[in-house]
Amino acid sequence: MTDFSEQDLSGSSFDRVDLSGSTFRGVDLSGAVIREVDLSNSRIRAAYFDGVRMHGVEIPDLEISGEVVRLVVNGIDVVPFVEAELNRRMPERALMSPTDVAGFWEAFGTMDRLWGETTDLARTLPPEKLHEQVDGEWSYIETLRHLGFAHACWIGGVVLAQKSPWHPLDLPWDEAPVHEGVPWVRRIKPDLHEVMDLRRQRRATVAEVLDGITDKGLGRRVTSATPFLTDATDLTVADCLRVVLNEEFQHRLYAERDLRALGAG
Template identity: 80%
Template sequence: MTDFTEQDLSGSSFQRVDLSGSTFRGADMSGLDVREVDLSRTRVRAAYFDGVRMTGVEIPDMEISGEVLRLVVNGVDVVPLVEAELNRRMPERALMAPTDVAGFQEAFAVLDRLWGETMGHARAVSAERLHEQVEGEWSFIETLRHLGFAHACWVGGVVLADPSPWHPLDLPWDEAPQHEGVPWARRVRPELHEVMALRRQRRATVAEVLDGLTDAGLGRPVSSATPFLADATGLTVADCLRVVLNEEWEHRLYAERDLAVLAVT
Protein backbone atom coordinates (compact mmCIF):
# COMPACT_ATOMS: atom_id res chain seq x y z
CA MET A 1 0.00 0.00 0.00
CA THR A 2 1.43 3.38 -1.03
CA ASP A 3 1.22 6.21 1.50
CA PHE A 4 0.80 9.73 0.11
CA THR A 5 1.06 11.92 3.20
CA GLU A 6 1.80 15.66 3.10
CA GLN A 7 2.30 15.54 -0.66
CA ASP A 8 1.07 17.79 -3.45
CA LEU A 9 -0.63 15.60 -6.05
CA SER A 10 -2.71 18.40 -7.56
CA GLY A 11 -3.15 18.07 -11.31
CA SER A 12 -2.34 14.36 -11.26
CA SER A 13 -3.97 12.00 -13.71
CA PHE A 14 -5.17 8.56 -12.62
CA GLN A 15 -6.21 6.37 -15.53
CA ARG A 16 -7.03 2.68 -15.34
CA VAL A 17 -5.74 2.50 -11.76
CA ASP A 18 -7.10 0.62 -8.75
CA LEU A 19 -7.87 2.99 -5.84
CA SER A 20 -10.43 0.71 -4.20
CA GLY A 21 -10.29 0.74 -0.42
CA SER A 22 -8.22 3.93 -0.36
CA THR A 23 -8.57 6.42 2.49
CA PHE A 24 -8.62 10.19 2.07
CA ARG A 25 -8.25 12.39 5.17
CA GLY A 26 -7.90 16.16 5.12
CA ALA A 27 -7.50 16.11 1.33
CA ASP A 28 -8.30 18.97 -1.07
CA MET A 29 -10.27 17.26 -3.83
CA SER A 30 -11.90 20.37 -5.28
CA GLY A 31 -12.11 20.67 -9.05
CA LEU A 32 -11.84 16.91 -9.67
CA ASP A 33 -12.79 15.57 -13.08
CA VAL A 34 -14.19 12.10 -12.36
CA ARG A 35 -15.36 9.98 -15.27
CA GLU A 36 -16.11 6.30 -15.82
CA VAL A 37 -15.30 5.37 -12.24
CA ASP A 38 -16.75 2.84 -9.82
CA LEU A 39 -17.72 4.60 -6.57
CA SER A 40 -19.83 1.78 -5.15
CA ARG A 41 -19.65 1.31 -1.37
CA THR A 42 -17.90 4.67 -0.99
CA ARG A 43 -18.45 6.38 2.37
CA VAL A 44 -18.05 10.15 2.60
CA ARG A 45 -18.15 11.89 5.95
CA ALA A 46 -17.63 15.53 6.99
CA ALA A 47 -17.14 16.64 3.37
CA TYR A 48 -18.03 19.94 1.71
CA PHE A 49 -19.85 19.86 -1.63
CA ASP A 50 -20.51 23.10 -3.51
CA GLY A 51 -21.07 23.48 -7.22
CA VAL A 52 -20.86 19.70 -7.74
CA ARG A 53 -22.44 18.46 -10.97
CA MET A 54 -23.06 14.79 -11.76
CA THR A 55 -24.42 13.86 -15.19
CA GLY A 56 -25.06 10.52 -16.80
CA VAL A 57 -24.73 8.75 -13.47
CA GLU A 58 -26.42 5.56 -12.32
CA ILE A 59 -27.52 5.55 -8.67
CA PRO A 60 -29.28 2.30 -7.72
CA ASP A 61 -28.77 2.94 -3.98
CA MET A 62 -27.46 6.11 -2.32
CA GLU A 63 -27.97 7.83 1.03
CA ILE A 64 -27.26 11.47 1.89
CA SER A 65 -27.42 12.79 5.44
CA GLY A 66 -26.38 16.33 6.27
CA GLU A 67 -27.13 19.99 5.74
CA VAL A 68 -28.50 20.12 2.19
CA LEU A 69 -29.60 23.55 0.96
CA ARG A 70 -30.09 22.81 -2.75
CA LEU A 71 -30.08 19.44 -4.47
CA VAL A 72 -31.41 19.17 -8.00
CA VAL A 73 -32.26 15.68 -9.23
CA ASN A 74 -33.22 15.43 -12.89
CA GLY A 75 -34.20 19.08 -12.95
CA VAL A 76 -36.16 19.08 -9.68
CA ASP A 77 -34.91 20.73 -6.47
CA VAL A 78 -35.80 17.99 -4.01
CA VAL A 79 -34.82 19.87 -0.83
CA PRO A 80 -38.28 21.48 -0.26
CA LEU A 81 -39.87 18.07 -0.79
CA VAL A 82 -37.52 16.41 1.69
CA GLU A 83 -38.03 19.20 4.24
CA ALA A 84 -41.81 18.89 4.01
CA GLU A 85 -41.67 15.11 4.40
CA LEU A 86 -39.34 15.27 7.39
CA ASN A 87 -41.62 17.81 9.09
CA ARG A 88 -44.61 15.57 8.35
CA ARG A 89 -42.89 12.60 9.96
CA MET A 90 -41.58 14.62 12.90
CA PRO A 91 -43.81 17.68 13.52
CA GLU A 92 -41.47 18.89 16.31
CA ARG A 93 -38.76 19.40 13.69
CA ALA A 94 -40.54 22.46 12.30
CA LEU A 95 -40.07 24.13 15.69
CA MET A 96 -36.26 24.02 15.38
CA ALA A 97 -36.07 27.25 13.35
CA PRO A 98 -37.62 29.79 15.76
CA THR A 99 -37.59 33.53 15.21
CA ASP A 100 -38.50 34.85 18.67
CA VAL A 101 -37.54 34.14 22.27
CA ALA A 102 -40.74 32.25 23.00
CA GLY A 103 -40.06 30.03 19.99
CA PHE A 104 -36.54 29.25 21.21
CA GLN A 105 -37.82 28.41 24.67
CA GLU A 106 -40.42 26.09 23.19
CA ALA A 107 -37.86 24.41 20.91
CA PHE A 108 -35.44 23.72 23.75
CA ALA A 109 -38.30 22.44 25.91
CA VAL A 110 -39.28 20.03 23.13
CA LEU A 111 -35.69 18.83 22.91
CA ASP A 112 -35.59 18.31 26.67
CA ARG A 113 -38.65 16.05 26.37
CA LEU A 114 -37.30 14.12 23.41
CA TRP A 115 -33.88 13.66 24.98
CA GLY A 116 -35.64 12.47 28.13
CA GLU A 117 -37.13 9.65 26.06
CA THR A 118 -33.75 8.92 24.52
CA MET A 119 -32.13 8.74 27.95
CA GLY A 120 -34.72 6.17 28.95
CA HIS A 121 -33.62 4.05 26.00
CA ALA A 122 -29.95 4.58 26.92
CA ARG A 123 -30.51 3.35 30.47
CA ALA A 124 -31.81 0.08 29.06
CA VAL A 125 -28.36 -0.48 27.49
CA SER A 126 -25.39 -1.61 29.56
CA ALA A 127 -22.97 1.09 30.65
CA GLU A 128 -20.17 -0.56 28.68
CA ARG A 129 -22.15 -0.55 25.45
CA LEU A 130 -22.81 3.17 25.72
CA HIS A 131 -19.11 3.57 24.84
CA GLU A 132 -19.47 1.33 21.80
CA GLN A 133 -19.37 2.90 18.35
CA VAL A 134 -21.84 1.81 15.68
CA GLU A 135 -20.54 1.75 12.10
CA GLY A 136 -17.60 3.97 13.00
CA GLU A 137 -19.74 6.81 14.33
CA TRP A 138 -19.54 8.32 17.82
CA SER A 139 -20.69 6.25 20.76
CA PHE A 140 -23.66 7.47 22.78
CA ILE A 141 -21.35 8.94 25.43
CA GLU A 142 -19.22 10.63 22.77
CA THR A 143 -22.35 12.14 21.22
CA LEU A 144 -23.33 13.71 24.53
CA ARG A 145 -19.77 14.98 25.01
CA HIS A 146 -19.80 16.57 21.56
CA LEU A 147 -23.08 18.33 22.31
CA GLY A 148 -21.38 19.71 25.41
CA PHE A 149 -18.68 21.11 23.13
CA ALA A 150 -21.29 22.63 20.81
CA HIS A 151 -22.94 24.42 23.72
CA ALA A 152 -19.57 25.63 25.02
CA CYS A 153 -18.51 26.87 21.60
CA TRP A 154 -21.66 28.60 20.36
CA VAL A 155 -23.27 29.73 23.62
CA GLY A 156 -20.32 30.13 25.97
CA GLY A 157 -17.65 31.18 23.50
CA VAL A 158 -19.74 33.26 21.10
CA VAL A 159 -23.01 34.45 22.67
CA LEU A 160 -21.41 35.02 26.10
CA ALA A 161 -17.92 35.76 24.70
CA ASP A 162 -16.24 33.53 27.31
CA PRO A 163 -12.65 32.87 26.16
CA SER A 164 -12.50 29.62 28.12
CA PRO A 165 -15.95 27.99 28.22
CA TRP A 166 -14.63 24.44 28.09
CA HIS A 167 -15.08 21.45 30.35
CA PRO A 168 -12.55 18.56 30.27
CA LEU A 169 -15.23 16.24 28.88
CA ASP A 170 -16.09 18.48 25.91
CA LEU A 171 -15.41 16.67 22.63
CA PRO A 172 -14.72 18.64 19.41
CA TRP A 173 -15.64 17.13 16.05
CA ASP A 174 -13.16 14.58 14.73
CA GLU A 175 -11.58 16.83 12.10
CA ALA A 176 -11.31 19.90 14.34
CA PRO A 177 -7.90 21.56 14.61
CA GLN A 178 -6.27 21.31 18.01
CA HIS A 179 -5.95 24.52 20.00
CA GLU A 180 -4.16 25.14 23.28
CA GLY A 181 -6.57 25.11 26.21
CA VAL A 182 -9.31 23.26 24.32
CA PRO A 183 -10.03 19.75 25.66
CA TRP A 184 -9.01 16.86 23.45
CA ALA A 185 -9.51 13.86 25.73
CA ARG A 186 -10.66 11.30 23.18
CA ARG A 187 -9.72 8.21 25.18
CA VAL A 188 -11.51 8.97 28.44
CA ARG A 189 -14.59 6.90 29.25
CA PRO A 190 -16.80 8.91 31.62
CA GLU A 191 -19.91 7.38 33.09
CA LEU A 192 -23.35 8.44 31.93
CA HIS A 193 -24.12 10.38 35.10
CA GLU A 194 -20.97 12.49 34.59
CA VAL A 195 -21.86 13.63 31.08
CA MET A 196 -25.48 14.16 32.14
CA ALA A 197 -24.37 16.46 34.96
CA LEU A 198 -22.42 18.53 32.44
CA ARG A 199 -25.41 18.50 30.10
CA ARG A 200 -27.67 19.90 32.80
CA GLN A 201 -25.18 22.72 33.41
CA ARG A 202 -25.06 23.62 29.74
CA ARG A 203 -28.83 23.49 29.42
CA ALA A 204 -29.13 25.82 32.44
CA THR A 205 -26.80 28.29 30.71
CA VAL A 206 -29.06 28.35 27.64
CA ALA A 207 -32.09 28.93 29.87
CA GLU A 208 -30.35 31.87 31.56
CA VAL A 209 -29.45 33.38 28.18
CA LEU A 210 -33.03 33.11 26.95
CA ASP A 211 -34.48 34.45 30.20
CA GLY A 212 -32.38 37.59 29.77
CA LEU A 213 -33.20 38.10 26.09
CA THR A 214 -35.77 40.13 24.24
CA ASP A 215 -36.80 39.43 20.68
CA ALA A 216 -34.70 42.39 19.59
CA GLY A 217 -31.74 40.93 21.47
CA LEU A 218 -31.82 37.84 19.25
CA GLY A 219 -30.56 40.04 16.43
CA ARG A 220 -27.54 41.28 18.36
CA PRO A 221 -24.29 40.74 16.41
CA VAL A 222 -21.81 38.48 18.16
CA SER A 223 -18.04 38.19 18.19
CA SER A 224 -16.25 34.94 18.88
CA ALA A 225 -13.97 34.40 21.85
CA THR A 226 -13.13 30.85 20.71
CA PRO A 227 -10.43 29.82 18.23
CA PHE A 228 -12.96 27.76 16.27
CA LEU A 229 -14.86 30.84 15.10
CA ALA A 230 -12.18 33.45 14.77
CA ASP A 231 -14.44 35.46 12.46
CA ALA A 232 -18.07 35.60 13.52
CA THR A 233 -18.90 38.49 11.21
CA GLY A 234 -22.57 38.50 10.30
CA LEU A 235 -23.63 36.08 13.01
CA THR A 236 -26.28 36.96 15.58
CA VAL A 237 -27.38 35.50 18.89
CA ALA A 238 -30.27 33.81 17.10
CA ASP A 239 -27.90 32.21 14.58
CA CYS A 240 -25.80 30.70 17.37
CA LEU A 241 -28.78 29.33 19.25
CA ARG A 242 -30.14 27.79 16.05
CA VAL A 243 -26.84 25.99 15.51
CA VAL A 244 -27.18 24.45 18.96
CA LEU A 245 -30.79 23.47 18.25
CA ASN A 246 -29.75 21.81 15.01
CA GLU A 247 -26.89 19.94 16.68
CA GLU A 248 -29.22 18.73 19.44
CA TRP A 249 -31.90 17.63 16.97
CA GLU A 250 -29.61 15.81 14.54
CA HIS A 251 -27.49 14.08 17.14
CA ARG A 252 -30.53 12.84 19.03
CA LEU A 253 -31.67 11.12 15.84
CA TYR A 254 -28.24 9.53 15.43
CA ALA A 255 -28.28 8.47 19.08
CA GLU A 256 -31.71 6.85 18.77
CA ARG A 257 -30.61 4.96 15.68
CA ASP A 258 -27.46 3.65 17.36
CA LEU A 259 -29.23 2.74 20.60
CA ALA A 260 -31.71 0.68 18.60
CA VAL A 261 -28.80 -1.26 17.05
CA LEU A 262 -27.11 -1.78 20.43
CA ALA A 263 -30.33 -3.02 21.98
CA VAL A 264 -30.69 -5.92 19.53
CA THR A 265 -27.04 -6.93 19.02
Protein backbone atom coordinates (compact mmCIF):
# COMPACT_ATOMS: atom_id res chain seq x y z
CA MET A 1 0.00 0.00 0.00
CA THR A 2 1.32 3.45 -0.96
CA ASP A 3 0.57 6.58 1.07
CA PHE A 4 0.31 9.98 -0.64
CA SER A 5 0.31 12.92 1.78
CA GLU A 6 0.83 16.66 1.22
CA GLN A 7 1.52 16.12 -2.49
CA ASP A 8 0.35 17.97 -5.58
CA LEU A 9 -1.01 15.37 -8.00
CA SER A 10 -3.26 17.81 -9.86
CA GLY A 11 -3.63 17.02 -13.54
CA SER A 12 -2.68 13.38 -13.02
CA SER A 13 -4.24 10.62 -15.10
CA PHE A 14 -5.24 7.28 -13.59
CA ASP A 15 -5.97 4.67 -16.26
CA ARG A 16 -6.86 1.07 -15.34
CA VAL A 17 -5.59 1.66 -11.78
CA ASP A 18 -6.88 -0.26 -8.77
CA LEU A 19 -7.75 2.23 -5.98
CA SER A 20 -10.31 -0.02 -4.26
CA GLY A 21 -10.35 0.34 -0.50
CA SER A 22 -8.44 3.62 -0.66
CA THR A 23 -9.11 6.51 1.71
CA PHE A 24 -9.30 10.11 0.49
CA ARG A 25 -9.26 12.78 3.20
CA GLY A 26 -8.82 16.48 2.59
CA VAL A 27 -8.39 15.79 -1.14
CA ASP A 28 -9.24 18.33 -3.86
CA LEU A 29 -11.10 16.52 -6.66
CA SER A 30 -12.68 19.65 -8.15
CA GLY A 31 -12.81 19.53 -11.93
CA ALA A 32 -11.99 15.82 -11.97
CA VAL A 33 -13.20 13.75 -14.92
CA ILE A 34 -14.37 10.31 -13.78
CA ARG A 35 -15.31 7.79 -16.46
CA GLU A 36 -15.88 4.03 -16.43
CA VAL A 37 -15.17 3.73 -12.72
CA ASP A 38 -16.61 1.37 -10.13
CA LEU A 39 -17.80 3.31 -7.05
CA SER A 40 -19.87 0.48 -5.57
CA ASN A 41 -19.92 0.38 -1.76
CA SER A 42 -18.13 3.74 -1.51
CA ARG A 43 -18.73 5.86 1.59
CA ILE A 44 -18.54 9.61 1.06
CA ARG A 45 -18.85 11.98 4.01
CA ALA A 46 -18.46 15.75 4.45
CA ALA A 47 -18.04 16.27 0.68
CA TYR A 48 -18.98 19.28 -1.46
CA PHE A 49 -20.74 18.48 -4.77
CA ASP A 50 -21.60 21.86 -6.31
CA GLY A 51 -21.95 21.73 -10.11
CA VAL A 52 -21.44 17.96 -10.37
CA ARG A 53 -22.93 16.39 -13.50
CA MET A 54 -23.40 12.62 -13.83
CA HIS A 55 -24.47 11.13 -17.19
CA GLY A 56 -24.95 7.55 -18.31
CA VAL A 57 -24.68 6.28 -14.76
CA GLU A 58 -26.25 3.15 -13.32
CA ILE A 59 -27.55 3.57 -9.77
CA PRO A 60 -29.19 0.41 -8.42
CA ASP A 61 -28.79 1.64 -4.83
CA LEU A 62 -27.73 5.14 -3.74
CA GLU A 63 -28.41 6.89 -0.44
CA ILE A 64 -27.86 10.63 0.10
CA SER A 65 -28.17 12.39 3.43
CA GLY A 66 -27.26 16.05 3.82
CA GLU A 67 -28.14 19.56 2.73
CA VAL A 68 -29.50 19.14 -0.80
CA VAL A 69 -30.59 22.36 -2.51
CA ARG A 70 -31.03 21.14 -6.10
CA LEU A 71 -30.91 17.54 -7.30
CA VAL A 72 -32.06 16.81 -10.84
CA VAL A 73 -32.81 13.16 -11.64
CA ASN A 74 -33.57 12.44 -15.29
CA GLY A 75 -34.57 16.05 -15.88
CA ILE A 76 -36.69 16.51 -12.74
CA ASP A 77 -35.63 18.47 -9.66
CA VAL A 78 -36.66 16.04 -6.91
CA VAL A 79 -35.83 18.31 -3.95
CA PRO A 80 -39.33 19.89 -3.67
CA PHE A 81 -40.88 16.41 -3.54
CA VAL A 82 -38.41 15.28 -0.89
CA GLU A 83 -39.01 18.42 1.18
CA ALA A 84 -42.79 17.97 1.04
CA GLU A 85 -42.55 14.32 2.07
CA LEU A 86 -40.17 15.07 4.95
CA ASN A 87 -42.54 17.75 6.25
CA ARG A 88 -45.46 15.34 5.95
CA ARG A 89 -43.64 12.71 7.97
CA MET A 90 -42.33 15.21 10.53
CA PRO A 91 -44.71 18.18 10.85
CA GLU A 92 -42.31 19.91 13.29
CA ARG A 93 -39.76 20.19 10.50
CA ALA A 94 -41.82 22.87 8.75
CA LEU A 95 -41.40 25.05 11.85
CA MET A 96 -37.61 25.13 11.45
CA SER A 97 -37.64 27.98 8.90
CA PRO A 98 -39.28 30.82 10.86
CA THR A 99 -39.24 34.42 9.67
CA ASP A 100 -40.38 36.34 12.76
CA VAL A 101 -39.55 36.39 16.47
CA ALA A 102 -42.69 34.50 17.46
CA GLY A 103 -41.83 31.78 14.96
CA PHE A 104 -38.34 31.43 16.39
CA TRP A 105 -39.69 31.12 19.94
CA GLU A 106 -42.05 28.39 18.73
CA ALA A 107 -39.32 26.56 16.81
CA PHE A 108 -36.79 26.58 19.66
CA GLY A 109 -39.52 25.59 22.10
CA THR A 110 -40.40 22.68 19.83
CA MET A 111 -36.75 21.61 19.70
CA ASP A 112 -36.51 21.73 23.49
CA ARG A 113 -39.54 19.44 23.72
CA LEU A 114 -38.21 17.01 21.13
CA TRP A 115 -34.73 16.89 22.65
CA GLY A 116 -36.32 16.38 26.06
CA GLU A 117 -38.04 13.27 24.71
CA THR A 118 -34.80 12.05 23.14
CA THR A 119 -32.85 12.63 26.34
CA ASP A 120 -35.46 10.66 28.28
CA LEU A 121 -34.82 7.85 25.80
CA ALA A 122 -31.06 8.19 26.32
CA ARG A 123 -31.50 7.81 30.08
CA THR A 124 -32.90 4.30 29.56
CA LEU A 125 -29.37 3.20 28.58
CA PRO A 126 -26.40 2.59 30.89
CA PRO A 127 -24.26 5.80 31.02
CA GLU A 128 -21.35 4.18 29.19
CA LYS A 129 -23.61 3.45 26.20
CA LEU A 130 -24.02 7.20 25.64
CA HIS A 131 -20.37 7.28 24.56
CA GLU A 132 -20.78 4.48 22.00
CA GLN A 133 -20.77 5.27 18.30
CA VAL A 134 -22.99 3.55 15.75
CA ASP A 135 -21.55 3.08 12.25
CA GLY A 136 -18.85 5.67 12.95
CA GLU A 137 -21.33 8.46 13.75
CA TRP A 138 -21.05 10.63 16.85
CA SER A 139 -22.15 9.14 20.15
CA TYR A 140 -25.08 10.75 21.96
CA ILE A 141 -22.73 12.76 24.19
CA GLU A 142 -20.65 13.84 21.20
CA THR A 143 -23.79 14.96 19.38
CA LEU A 144 -24.80 17.22 22.27
CA ARG A 145 -21.26 18.57 22.45
CA HIS A 146 -21.34 19.38 18.73
CA LEU A 147 -24.60 21.28 19.14
CA GLY A 148 -22.87 23.28 21.87
CA PHE A 149 -20.22 24.16 19.29
CA ALA A 150 -22.89 25.15 16.73
CA HIS A 151 -24.52 27.48 19.24
CA ALA A 152 -21.16 29.01 20.20
CA CYS A 153 -20.16 29.48 16.57
CA TRP A 154 -23.35 30.90 15.08
CA ILE A 155 -24.99 32.61 18.07
CA GLY A 156 -22.17 33.53 20.43
CA GLY A 157 -19.48 34.20 17.84
CA VAL A 158 -21.42 35.60 14.88
CA VAL A 159 -24.67 37.10 16.22
CA LEU A 160 -23.37 38.34 19.58
CA ALA A 161 -19.80 38.98 18.36
CA GLN A 162 -18.25 37.34 21.42
CA LYS A 163 -14.49 37.05 20.98
CA SER A 164 -14.26 33.68 22.74
CA PRO A 165 -17.68 31.97 22.92
CA TRP A 166 -16.15 28.51 23.27
CA HIS A 167 -16.43 25.97 26.07
CA PRO A 168 -14.00 23.03 26.55
CA LEU A 169 -16.89 20.61 25.93
CA ASP A 170 -17.68 22.10 22.53
CA LEU A 171 -17.02 19.64 19.69
CA PRO A 172 -16.54 20.90 16.11
CA TRP A 173 -17.12 18.81 13.01
CA ASP A 174 -14.57 16.05 12.48
CA GLU A 175 -12.64 17.83 9.73
CA ALA A 176 -12.48 21.22 11.46
CA PRO A 177 -9.01 22.81 11.59
CA VAL A 178 -7.38 23.49 14.93
CA HIS A 179 -7.32 27.17 15.88
CA GLU A 180 -5.30 28.74 18.66
CA GLY A 181 -7.48 29.97 21.50
CA VAL A 182 -10.32 27.53 20.81
CA PRO A 183 -10.28 25.39 23.96
CA TRP A 184 -12.03 22.20 22.98
CA VAL A 185 -10.68 18.75 23.70
CA ARG A 186 -11.90 15.97 21.41
CA ARG A 187 -11.08 12.86 23.43
CA ILE A 188 -12.95 13.37 26.68
CA LYS A 189 -16.01 11.62 28.06
CA PRO A 190 -18.15 14.01 30.09
CA ASP A 191 -21.31 12.61 31.62
CA LEU A 192 -24.82 13.50 30.53
CA HIS A 193 -25.28 15.95 33.41
CA GLU A 194 -22.26 18.00 32.27
CA VAL A 195 -23.33 18.29 28.64
CA MET A 196 -26.93 19.05 29.60
CA ASP A 197 -25.68 21.87 31.81
CA LEU A 198 -23.77 23.30 28.84
CA ARG A 199 -26.89 22.91 26.71
CA ARG A 200 -28.93 24.93 29.19
CA GLN A 201 -26.32 27.67 29.00
CA ARG A 202 -26.51 27.72 25.21
CA ARG A 203 -30.31 27.83 25.22
CA ALA A 204 -30.16 30.78 27.63
CA THR A 205 -28.02 32.59 25.05
CA VAL A 206 -30.68 32.00 22.38
CA ALA A 207 -33.33 33.36 24.75
CA GLU A 208 -31.13 36.41 25.32
CA VAL A 209 -31.03 37.06 21.58
CA LEU A 210 -34.78 36.57 21.06
CA ASP A 211 -35.68 38.68 24.11
CA GLY A 212 -33.70 41.61 22.76
CA ILE A 213 -34.70 41.62 19.10
CA THR A 214 -37.61 42.67 16.91
CA ASP A 215 -38.85 41.19 13.65
CA LYS A 216 -36.97 43.94 11.82
CA GLY A 217 -33.83 43.19 13.82
CA LEU A 218 -33.84 39.60 12.55
CA GLY A 219 -32.93 41.03 9.15
CA ARG A 220 -29.79 42.76 10.45
CA ARG A 221 -26.65 41.73 8.59
CA VAL A 222 -24.07 40.23 10.89
CA THR A 223 -20.71 41.96 10.86
CA SER A 224 -18.63 39.52 12.90
CA ALA A 225 -17.20 36.11 12.09
CA THR A 226 -15.33 33.24 13.75
CA PRO A 227 -12.20 31.36 12.65
CA PHE A 228 -14.56 28.77 11.17
CA LEU A 229 -16.99 31.16 9.48
CA THR A 230 -14.92 33.85 7.81
CA ASP A 231 -17.64 34.43 5.17
CA ALA A 232 -20.58 34.64 7.61
CA THR A 233 -20.85 38.42 7.20
CA ASP A 234 -23.22 38.02 4.24
CA LEU A 235 -25.85 36.50 6.53
CA THR A 236 -28.59 37.91 8.72
CA VAL A 237 -29.36 37.20 12.37
CA ALA A 238 -32.34 35.11 11.20
CA ASP A 239 -30.06 33.07 8.90
CA CYS A 240 -27.75 32.23 11.82
CA LEU A 241 -30.64 31.22 14.08
CA ARG A 242 -32.07 28.99 11.34
CA VAL A 243 -28.71 27.24 10.90
CA VAL A 244 -28.74 26.30 14.60
CA LEU A 245 -32.36 25.17 14.42
CA ASN A 246 -31.72 22.87 11.50
CA GLU A 247 -28.54 21.48 13.09
CA GLU A 248 -30.64 20.70 16.16
CA PHE A 249 -33.43 19.09 14.17
CA GLN A 250 -31.27 16.90 11.95
CA HIS A 251 -28.91 15.72 14.67
CA ARG A 252 -31.80 14.77 16.92
CA LEU A 253 -33.06 12.40 14.23
CA TYR A 254 -29.64 10.77 13.95
CA ALA A 255 -29.27 10.60 17.72
CA GLU A 256 -32.64 8.93 18.25
CA ARG A 257 -31.97 6.40 15.49
CA ASP A 258 -28.62 5.49 17.05
CA LEU A 259 -30.02 5.31 20.59
CA ARG A 260 -32.57 2.75 19.46
CA ALA A 261 -29.84 0.79 17.67
CA LEU A 262 -28.06 0.64 21.04
CA GLY A 263 -31.17 -0.77 22.68
CA ALA A 264 -32.80 2.33 24.18
CA GLY A 265 -36.50 2.35 24.91
